[in-house]
Amino acid sequence: MNRAGASKPDEPSESEVVVVLSTADFDSEVWTNKQHLSLGLANRGARVIYIESLGLRQPQFSGSDLRRLVSKLFAKAHPGEAAERPSNLEVVAPRVIPLHRHRFIRWINRAIMDGTIKRRLPSSYILWTFSPLTYGLETRAQAVIYHSVDLLHTLPRLPARVLQDAESRLLGRADEVIASSKGVASHLRALGRDGVLLWENVADTELFAGAITERGYQAIFAGNLTPSKVDVELLQELVEAGIPLVLAGPKGIDGTGDAQFDGLLLDSRVTYLGNLSLSELARQVGMSKVGLIPYRLNGYTGGVFPMKVFEYLSAGLSVVSTELPSLIGSEIPGLELATRITFVDEVRKALDGFDDREALNRQEFAMSRSWRERVDQAVNLLDRVSPERST
Numbered sequence: 001m002n003r004a005g006a007s008k009p010d011e012p013s014e015s016e017v018v019v020v021l022s023t024a025d026f027d028s029e030v031w032t033n034k035q036h037l038s039l040g041l042a043n044r045g046a047r048v049i050y051i052e053s054l055g056l057r058q059p060q061f062s063g064s065d066l067r068r069l070v071s072k073l074f075a076k077a078h079p080g081e082a083a084e085r086p087s088n089l090e091v092v093a094p095r096v097i098p099l100h101r102h103r104f105i106r107w108i109n110r111a112i113m114d115g116t117i118k119r120r121l122p123s124s125y126i127l128w129t130f131s132p133l134t135y136g137l138e139t140r141a142q143a144v145i146y147h148s149v150d151l152l153h154t155l156p157r158l159p160a161r162v163l164q165d166a167e168s169r170l171l172g173r174a175d176e177v178i179a180s181s182k183g184v185a186s187h188l189r190a191l192g193r194d195g196v197l198l199w200e201n202v203a204d205t206e207l208f209a210g211a212i213t214e215r216g217y218q219a220i221f222a223g224n225l226t227p228s229k230v231d232v233e234l235l236q237e238l239v240e241a242g243i244p245l246v247l248a249g250p251k252g253i254d255g256t257g258d259a260q261f262d263g264l265l266l267d268s269r270v271t272y273l274g275n276l277s278l279s280e281l282a283r284q285v286g287m288s289k290v291g292l293i294p295y296r297l298n299g300y301t302g303g304v305f306p307m308k309v310f311e312y313l314s315a316g317l318s319v320v321s322t323e324l325p326s327l328i329g330s331e332i333p334g335l336e337l338a339t340r341i342t343f344v345d346e347v348r349k350a351l352d353g354f355d356d357r358e359a360l361n362r363q364e365f366a367m368s369r370s371w372r373e374r375v376d377q378a379v380n381l382l383d384r385v386s387p388e389r390s391t
Contacts, residue, residue, distance in 0.1 A: 040375035042089035055098030101159035132167035143385035154299035181305035205314035212286035293321035313366035316359030
């Protein structure tokens, strides 16, 4: 039955299966929308089958990439972590060859997916895919949701043409299409898709709001330390200007070289915390006054709405970001956009002008941008697309 108009979103049916095709492994070092949404749906009662990354990035002849290639060929689920997941959330690692730009390899991969993944799936399911390349998982789905969180075709070493062709086909099949930023939404509309839903990234706001301790005079950046996204020169300018800098996050997680960060992380004026659990990260963010988003402006970041915006704000921090298209024109209290020339001055101004009352206002604004509300939206969306629940 369609229960639209109820004051609270319906719980998914116990028999409802959501197959999530992700672009990230479930136990990756930094969680994003894919894992949070999947866990949230499972906690709300849906049976979730989480298919891990297909390995879209072309491997190089390096030790880390060769290990990645082997892991994709001989992949299996991760039973060591299963006890920490709900019993109705199953993680599946696909055995594929991560050389997707080659037609013959894609033919092999489709045969592999048919023989390993598809035969494990139930006869009835909803496909929620974050990847435009699906190897036909949508053909047996009752309904398809395409959730685009990145302009994947702009990233180096990804098969751009293959992804673009797959995305065009998927947009014609999908029952609902979601974009995580204005840039991604514009891209999808330019391909002829109407009715794109804008779901900008949210955060675990309750966790960050509850972890605040005594604040120090410091600015923090929390995220992947990758030179394709983060402007390391801008961070170095902050250090040279005498601004206490805290960094948290993994290096080179996307396979890019991290040599550019080596000097910065070894600088005695920088506190590098490495990769932290979400609770540890929340505590460290709560000890700071300013949250940084020092992203480069390029084709990829043109489609990025950083999850850390609301992580920082829910902890009461002021936020200083470069002029990301997704943030331009947004009315977010406590967010200041800066050019490369003004970035250091804006950070210093935010540190010197930090006000506890304004911090509380920022927290109040951010609290509605939580995973709790986002999972409510997701459950309502499943209700709309599910043939069984709309009759």
